[in-house]
Amino acid sequence: MAATLLRRLQPVLAILIALAVLLVAAPAAHADPDSEGGTKSLRTALESAAKGHIEAKNKLENSKKRQKQLTATLAEAKQKAASLETRVGEVASRSYRQGRFNTMTLLLNSSSPDAFMERALRLDQMAQVDGKVLTGYQEAVVTTEQAKKAIDLEIKEQQKQVTVMAKKKQQAEQALAIAGGGAARSGFINANSPLAKPAPRNSDGSWPKESCSVNDPSPGGGGCITPRTLHAYQQARASGFKRYTGCFSQRSSGEHPKGRACDFSAASGGFENVNASGGDRTYGDNLAAYFVKNADRLGVLYVIWYRQIWQPGLGWKSYSGSGGPSATHTNHVHLSVI
Structure with a gap:
């Protein structure tokens, strides 16, 4: 009886096993990066440094x-x-x-x-x-x-x-x-990057405090973001950077759960588990350069792309996130705003 039942279930089990293998092996084209690389303390230190620099500069x-x-x-x-x-x-x-x-x-x-x-x-x-x-x-x-x-x-x-x-x-x-990075890099600069429309500021030029108060319209979102993050997202799209993007996500640290960050896929189909190359790499280079050129207009805290990080007063530095393309930021451009 048991042997007969097992023989009958074998085709079903074979199908289930095959599906499981396919799900594991196939890259999730639209899956958000599950890690930004580095540590919580590193991200906290970078955020504090960038915010302090922006406020002091103003x-x-x-x-x-x-x-x-x-x-x-x-x-x-x-x-x-x-x-x-x-x-x-x-x-x-x-x-x-x-x-x-x-x-x-x-x-x-x-x-x-x-x-x-x-x-x-x-x-x-x-x-x-x-x-x-x-x-x-x-x-x-x-x-x-x-x-x-x-x-x-x-x-x-x-x-x-x-x-x-x-x-x-x-x-x-x-x-x-401390995280194994920080070496000076030439980075991603493009003098021909379009200019973004400036985000609203206070009368003294400082950035108004904002909460996670507006819906995240990005395809990979699903939560809330700040008005300034929304502005940066919309300006990037208006400037031609329309590939798959995810902003809000639940994480243990960083700006994503605060609604102050977005990940912009280098590939047109979504986040691929491979290092961007060819046209995808060029797209990421141009997008990173765009955010750097418009940092003062958009309130950029930092930009991470292809093992490099840029933030105000620091310029492009090596960023040693270890792991796959998500952690090393070789398949997406990360943007954080103040």
Whole structure:
């Protein structure tokens, strides 16, 4: 009985075994990369370094703008003070020569009431003019001193932010070195990359805080992403990079579960478990170059492609993710935004 049942099930078992072999052997064309390579600590360090650099750079640029405005104010105040110095000297000299008593004497020595009133009017007008001259000169001097002090403070602020940027760069380099990467690379640069439409910023040029609040429209998505991630995704597609993409995914770390990252497949059919070559490699090169060129416009934290990583203030460095094409980023371009 058992032998008969086994013989009857053999064809079914053979089919099931064959299907299992095919499922294991066949590459999942649309399967999202299951690993970004590196470690959680590495990704955390890189994110912190990139965000710190972007924030310090924005503060530095704002300080330079303020210094430029203050320098113009200082020059204008100096010019005004210089133009009034001669008139201030005249007022001081006249006051010294005549004094309050002599001014009253001039009025009393008038030959007639009409002459008295005329002299009084002229002296009043002169006093008003003298008062405006003295007040204008004093304001110009005060403005000059305040502008000088403010400029000194801006210079200190700029030195502070330059120091912060240097520390963040060192932090990223050390993290990459610990992971076995960090060597300088020529990277992926294309001067002919199209320009993306800038993402919205705050009035001071900083990036607004965003949450995972909009639906992920990418084919490989299925969760939420931030408005800035959506903008980067849409701008890439508008610039001709329309191959299979996955943004949100549940992972233990990184920006994907925060809705701040997307993986762009190099192959047109989806994520293949092979290193991109030929036209697929060119597509990935151009896409990586596109994100680097538009980093300030899109709020790019970092880009990873073909064993290399780029982030603001660091440039292209070797990235030593170990494992298959997903971990080494040789089958997809990874983008993280602030």
